[in-house]
Amino acid sequence: MKKPHISDMLGFGFLRFSVGTVIVALIIILFDIISKGRGVICWKFLITMPKNGMTEGGILPAIIGTFLVTVITALLSIPLGMGCAIYLNEYARENMLNRLIRMSIRNLSGVPSIVYGLFGVILFVQVMNLGTCILSAGMTLGLMTLPWTITASEEALKNVPKSYREGALALGATKWQSIRTNVLPYAIPGMLTGTILGLSRAAGETAPILFTGAAFFIPFLPKSLFSQFMALPYHLYIMSTQHHAISKVRPIAYGTALVLIALVFAMNLGAVIARYRLRKIKME
Amino acid sequence: MGHSRFKEKMIHGLFFLNGLVAVIVLVGIFALLVTKSISAFREISLSQFLFSANWNPTATFVAPSYGIWSMIVSTFMVSLGALCIALPLGIGTAAYLSDVASARVREIVKPIVEILAGIPSVVIGFLGIVLVGPVIAKVFHTTNGLNALNGSILLAVMALPTIISLSEDALKSVPKSFEEASLALGATKWQTLVRVKIPAALSGIIAASMLGMGRAIGETMTVLMATGCALEMPKSFLDSVLTMTSTIAIELGEVPYNTTHYYALFAIGLVLFIITFVINMISDIILHRYEKVIK
Amino acid sequence: MNNVKIKVEDFNFHYGKTHVLKKVSMDIVANKVTGIIGPSGCGKSTFLRSINRMNDTILGAKAEGRIILDGRNIYDDDIDVVEVRRKAGMVFQKSNPFPKSIFDNIAYGLRINGVKDKYYIHERVEKSLRDAAIWDEVKGRLNKNAFELSGGQQQRLCIARALAVEPEIVLMDEPASALDPTATLKVEELIQELKKKYTIIIVTHNMQQAARISDFTAFFMMGELVEYDVTSIMFTKPVKKITEDYITGRFG
Numbered sequence: 041m042k043k044p045h046i047s048d049m050l051g052f053g054f055l056r057f058s059v060g061t062v063i064v065a066l067i068i069i070l071f072d073i074i075s076k077g078r079g080v081i082c083w084k085f086l087i088t089m090p091k092n093g094m095t096e097g098g099i100l101p102a103i104i105g106t107f108l109v110t111v112i113t114a115l116l117s118i119p120l121g122m123g124c125a126i127y128l129n130e131y132a133r134e135n136m137l138n139r140l141i142r143m144s145i146r147n148l149s150g151v152p153s154i155v156y157g158l159f160g161v162i163l164f165v166q167v168m169n170l171g172t173c174i175l176s177a178g179m180t181l182g183l184m185t186l187p188w189t190i191t192a193s194e195e196a197l198k199n200v201p202k203s204y205r206e207g208a209l210a211l212g213a214t215k216w217q218s219i220r221t222n223v224l225p226y227a228i229p230g231m232l233t234g235t236i237l238g239l240s241r242a243a244g245e246t247a248p249i250l251f252t253g254a255a256f257f258i259p260f261l262p263k264s265l266f267s268q269f270m271a272l273p274y275h276l277y278i279m280s281t282q283h284h285a286i287s288k289v290r291p292i293a294y295g296t297a298l299v300l301i302a303l304v305f306a307m308n309l310g311a312v313i314a315r316y317r318l319r320k321i322k323m324e
Numbered sequence: 325m326g327h328s329r330f331k332e333k334m335i336h337g338l339f340f341l342n343g344l345v346a347v348i349v350l351v352g353i354f355a356l357l358v359t360k361s362i363s364a365f366r367e368i369s370l371s372q373f374l375f376s377a378n379w380n381p382t383a384t385f386v387a388p389s390y391g392i393w394s395m396i397v398s399t400f401m402v403s404l405g406a407l408c409i410a411l412p413l414g415i416g417t418a419a420y421l422s423d424v425a426s427a428r429v430r431e432i433v434k435p436i437v438e439i440l441a442g443i444p445s446v447v448i449g450f451l452g453i454v455l456v457g458p459v460i461a462k463v464f465h466t467t468n469g470l471n472a473l474n475g476s477i478l479l480a481v482m483a484l485p486t487i488i489s490l491s492e493d494a495l496k497s498v499p500k501s502f503e504e505a506s507l508a509l510g511a512t513k514w515q516t517l518v519r520v521k522i523p524a525a526l527s528g529i530i531a532a533s534m535l536g537m538g539r540a541i542g543e544t545m546t547v548l549m550a551t552g553c554a555l556e557m558p559k560s561f562l563d564s565v566l567t568m569t570s571t572i573a574i575e576l577g578e579v580p581y582n583t584t585h586y587y588a589l590f591a592i593g594l595v596l597f598i599i600t601f602v603i604n605m606i607s608d609i610i611l612h613r614y615e616k617v618i619k
Numbered sequence: 620m621n622n623v624k625i626k627v628e629d630f631n632f633h634y635g636k637t638h639v640l641k642k643v644s645m646d647i648v649a650n651k652v653t654g655i656i657g658p659s660g661c662g663k664s665t666f667l668r669s670i671n672r673m674n675d676t677i678l679g680a681k682a683e684g685r686i687i688l689d690g691r692n693i694y695d696d697d698i699d700v701v702e703v704r705r706k707a708g709m710v711f712q713k714s715n716p717f718p719k720s721i722f723d724n725i726a727y728g729l730r731i732n733g734v735k736d737k738y739y740i741h742e743r744v745e746k747s748l749r750d751a752a753i754w755d756e757v758k759g760r761l762n763k764n765a766f767e768l769s770g771g772q773q774q775r776l777c778i779a780r781a782l783a784v785e786p787e788i789v790l791m792d793e794p795a796s797a798l799d800p801t802a803t804l805k806v807e808e809l810i811q812e813l814k815k816k817y818t819i820i821i822v823t824h825n826m827q828q829a830a831r832i833s834d835f836t837a838f839f840m841m842g843e844l845v846e847y848d849v850t851s852i853m854f855t856k857p858v859k860k861i862t863e864d865y866i867t868g869r870f871g
Contacts, residue, residue: 045512051517052424052513052514055424058412062488063436141343144351151350151601152541152600158576159357204718209704210704211728212702214328244447245444250577273545276447277449280450280549297447301444304444328701
């Protein structure tokens with residue numbers, strides 16, 4: 041009988057241990073948050089204002105704030121990102137400039153989120169004089185998501201067959217006509233699903249909004265895009281480190297964490313389902 | 325038809341400008357950090373800023389001091405610690421996925437990795453406080469478990485998805501013939517993995533670790549929440565530490581605009597930007613060369 | 620030759636450093652089928668795509684010399700490429716219907732050219748489909764997706780799509796190479812019908828096909844036009860030895 045090598049056994053044992061650790065880590069994370077956050081979650085928690093120095097009540101303003109900021113993020117990031125992707129994939133020629141653009145995109149995705157925060161403070165809060173508000177925070181996050189949006193959009197454009205472009209050109213379409221009528225309609229769904237993933241990350245980000253508009257506590261909903269706001273991730277940070285009665289508000293912190301990851305996962309899941317659907321349509 | 329040609333040129337021009345947006349933002353960030361830092365370095369000497377561990381910008385009786393050396397050390401300590409945990413686990417998981425796992429297992433593990441990547445950093449930081457901290461406190465008999473080790477563990481969790489997916493890509497792109505040749509020579513599967521496949525995929529794996537490292541260095545919320553934020557030169561992983569990102573996060577909200585202290589925080593931002601930029605460039609070069617070799 | 624539609628004069632074409640077409644000169648006669656044959660890589664497709672300037676989209680492409688269409692050099696600076704492509708329609712090697720309905724595929728070229736009149740569009744769609752001999756097969760399902768058609772039908776749909784914008788020339792790049800014999804026969808019959816109204820240039824790697832359908836045949840090799848004559852002469856007594864070798868199947 042063959043004797044299995046001892047190093048093989050140990051080695052593959054380690055690989056199994058690695059995978060096991062990753063899986064266990066996720067299970068612990070989810071189990072802890074779901075089991076301890078579940079008790080707090082109810083309609084009232086979702087649709088009421090915080091009360092009594094945030095020791096009671098709900099997280100409605102944080103939910104609204106995160107929603108509004110993410111909308112601004114999308115409004116800045118999607119058109120700019122798509123435009124850049126269209127340039128790179130449809131117009132740009134392989135040259136130095138093109139390489140410079142691609143290098144910039146890769147580097148932007150590695151810039152620490154707090155550095156985007158610093159940039160946002162100067163550009164939006166001070167120079168453009170918008171103050172700390174939803175608009176400033178949303179645009180800061182919009183810049184942060186830009187590299188992801190560009191990459192996702194270019195991916196979607198690459199999936200449109202070359203023959204659609206050539207066919208349109210051969211019929212006398214101008215370049216823009218061929219892109220607008222025969223490329224974008226088939227690329228936009230893919231662009232959007234890719235973009236949602238980036239937006240979900242933005243919705244969970246804290247560092248870039250720390251100084252650009254997120255507020256500790258505001259007893260009313262934002263009146264306009266020029267108001268400061270409460271946000272789910274920032275609220276979680278406050279409730280777990282900055283509150284005067286940290287242990288008392290721990291359940292609220294857990295509830296906030298659960299709502300935040302539920303939101304992020306819902307966005308991710310939406311994107312995954314949409315992508316799956318798209319793939320099926322393309323197959324048919 | 326002259327009109328339509330003009331319109332086409334306009335559209336091309338607009339997209340060209342739009343294409344430059346990434347360059348503009350990157351250069352803009354850099355230029356802004358540099359100008360603000362220059363204002364800081366009018367008051368602070370560069371060598372003192374980088375190599376003195378004395379950070380006391382709000383001193384009232386003595387002259388304020390702006391040394392970030394302990395923050396630099398803390399940042400690298402926490403990040404390298406994270407890498408020490410994440411690298412073996414990440415490569416191990418990647419190797420498992422590429423060499424051992426059946427298609428079905430892969431279909432379960434891959435989404436798990438993606439979900440892990442999607443968890444917001446503030447949630448990870450929160451878990452550092454409520455989960456990891458108490459465990460560390462109990463095991464090592466420290467007061468609260470908010471220290472460098474805690475930060476490293478959390479950052480490891482955050483770096484894992486990047487390391488796993490990039491390493492898996494690297495391992496997968498090793499030509500099948502290498503593996504077959506090794507097996508045909510009588511090497512075991514494990515020997516083949518360690519002596520042939522991993523070395524062949526090494527540059528991809530190194531690039532993956534560098535990217536993971538870059539992420540860890542730039543991460544703010546987890547370290548802010550879980551490392552205790554004590555401004556001192558760390559002596560061991562059980563000390564509370566204050567990283568560069570944490571300092572910015574804590575102090576920027578409290579300083580008046582356009583003071584030396586304010587500018588000094590931008591100078592920290594510049595240091596962070598340069599470190600992550602260099603790390604990204606190196607991993608980029610490694611990956612690029614690697615792609616060429618494979619082709 | 621009388622009634623010249625396209626006059627090619629000393630035409631050279633480069634992709635980066637590769638010299639793909641070398642000093643090609645030939646006259647293409649109106650309302651005839653001109654077949655272009657030659658071994659693969661000889662530049663025949665590039666030549667075809669030079670006539671409607673589709674090569675413009677390729678990186679590092681450079682053209683020299685003149686291609687004169689109805690008295691105007693299409694490589695002049697003030698020429699509108701879009702106009703050229705409207706005049707010279709193209710059918711690709713692999714049928715490329717758009718993922719739209721059959722009707723919208725045909726109407727596409729009209730719509731991008733600014734035609735809004737619905738009645739007129741309907742009329743043109745029907746006429747083009749009739750001209751491409753596919754009307755009877757699709758008339759009941761114009762709103763169905765074009766991908767539902769068979770390969771041969773898809774290719775005739777693409778021909779109809781090219782005809783809808785009323786070109787004067789139809790360029791065909793091995794239009795039957797991906798089709799089965801029955802579908803090929805249909806396309807060949809169609810080409811015979813089409814030459815009454817259009818000038819047709821067809822690239823083919825199939826010698827019998829060239830002999831069957833073309834009035835004139837041009838033989839390309841390594842970027843050069845080796846020989847060009849009336850098809851019957853080319854296939855019976857070519858002047859050059861190399862043409863004879865190729866036609867009789869000794870290489871290529």
